[in-house]
Amino acid sequence: MNEITKQVGNLDLIENWQSVANGVWKSEIGDMNSEKRYISLAAEAPRLDRINGLSPTSFPFENCMPSYQDKDGKITVRIPTEKDEHIYGFGLQFDGLKKNKTVLTLNTDHWGKGNGRTHAPVPFYISSRGYGVFFNTARFMKVYCQIGNRKDSQNNPLPVDRNPVSGTEPINPWQAVPQGDAVEAHIIGKGMELIIFGGTSMLDVIQRYNLYCGGGTLPPLWGLGFWHRVHATFDADQTEAELSEFNKKQFPLDVIGLEPGWMSSSYPCTFEWQTARFSDPFSFVERLRKQGVRLNLWINPYISPESGIYEKIYPYSGSHLVWLGLVPDYYMSQARQLLVQQHTKEHLKIGVSGYKVDEVDGYDFWLWPDHATFPSGTSGETMRQTYGLLMQELLYKDLFKQNNQRTYGNVRSSNGAASGYPFVIYSDSYNHKEYITGISSASLCGILWTPEIRNASSAREWLNRMQTVCFSSMAKLNAWATGLQPWSFSEVEDAVRQVIQLRMRLLPYIYSSFANYYFNGVPPIRAMILEDGGNTEIETRINSQLDSEANPYAMDKIIEKTDQFMFGPSIMVAPFYENQATERYVYLPPGKWYDFYSGQYAGSDTTLLVKSELLNDKIPLFVKDGALIPMLKQDVMNTEEVIGHDLEVRHYGVDDGTFQLYEDDGKSFDYQKGVYRVRTLSFTNQRLTETISKDDADSMFGSVSLKRMT
Incomplete structure (x- = not known):
């Protein structure tokens, strides 16, 4: 490094770091005045008080500072890494969690099979060294993760002859992709904000990121029940007949979703009721609510000429159409106000509880081009990166929170700083293994994901997919x-x-x-790499052989184990899927684990074979030693039956344990004003005790009783 110019080669060191909270530092490069920051679209303000309550941590780059180049309208940032460092994240990536030696194009799009383009290309990654980096600028981004060796680096591996003479073979093998020593990110733009998160563990880093983005979402209780979206052409009578069948067959149901046919016109949309199918929407919604069932409506944002708000919103829309509908510029208050007024009148006032926001992800030929213009001055590129976030912000803040009514729904795209939004991402991709991987990858970037079930080729696949979705953020058919x-x-x-x-x-x-997600930033469903010892068996390397057509560089294949995940603080889920449809291997990390159903000891730091036949066709579940699992004592048909229901508190293993049982009204935002209740359940001295640690709301659940499982 040149000590006088403070440069590394042609890069300048980033030295203007500002400490904004315990373990959080930020720096601006270039001119951010004309750039959009993801954090400005967050659901809530940063939870600095909660961050400052976490364990102290030091700046992770004291000995080797990040560097940058700002030249010709392009910004490049270089974050140094160590040789044995593992990089995870960059959004909802279905091909795996680890991103070492990869090149990613972080553009909002349909899932793009591993190149970075995805429904939520969140520009945030975490390191096994215990830090995270958030590129807080809403631009397309190209990322090189330990790819590309600078000539001025002191850490490059020595060149190795690929075809040595016999007897002169090198000790270290030739590398098709030589080990790099940095993560390099590149945008075309005037400015970039970098935010660094420290931590005592990778989970601690994730907590800081989520809390800085406003904390995790706390859905209404009904949102966590079972969802069923009916056929796109269903009318009121068909929908109610479907609900009757749920009741007749004793299948729980909390939410009915209507697809595009509820609208007078869709693709593009009017957001107005199709009276030929729903002649009296108010009475229809009222009848559903009387049975404890909520209504969710499918929408996409593109406005039909037949819509009542078309003419008024026309001046506040972009230069290009999508499906021949207007693309409103929701960075403009006038456009937001028009949509909110229409949705309030047509939907909210008759009892609609939420939305499924479709078609805000891609492909290129379905969305506006990158050169499209918008009246707010926002570029087509930035609008694409943030449009899913804009829709979430509008519906959450301007429609539901304004009326003190919680919502839960779906969205087809999201991005950075989204942890506080009650919207779950879904996809038309339908690979079961990738869907399971998505559960883990979502937990690394502050988003929620549902591996929704749509169809199956066999009864076994139907059951396996249904089991997977029931242990996700949204249980939905x-x-x-x-x-x-x-x-x-x-x-x-x-x-x-x-x-x-x-x-x-x-x-x-x-x-x-989920309450722990809101208050402390801990993902309610999370990757095993966030658990102590959970990354011990994370990957397998398969040594490849030279093949002039299939593998001309003899590159080894890395297989990650991403088919297990944590559900809440203590339950590990290992679904059956694809070629592991009826039996599979499960790795149990260090620490005693117990079978959920029997309470029997299963093992520690070991791999075992589980078979669906021996589990009576149940999904494999394992529980940590000392865990307390509060459960309803009996089955219920929807969440309205949960209120006041007595609980069975299961204890597993031999260790003592505690659980913070959270209660509020399950539907309003009063909890943000401190109106909630916490019972601390403790198992000590072979008995269960209950302490009310906060008592500022009515109880949601009834009395508790202990059930020893081991």
């Missing part, structure tokens, strides 16, 4: 095209009912886990 019901495969009808009922019984545990 999306039958918009198939018209299927949970009982459509009669061979597994009972097993499907059992797993849905199990999710319902676990609601006290799930709801409390």
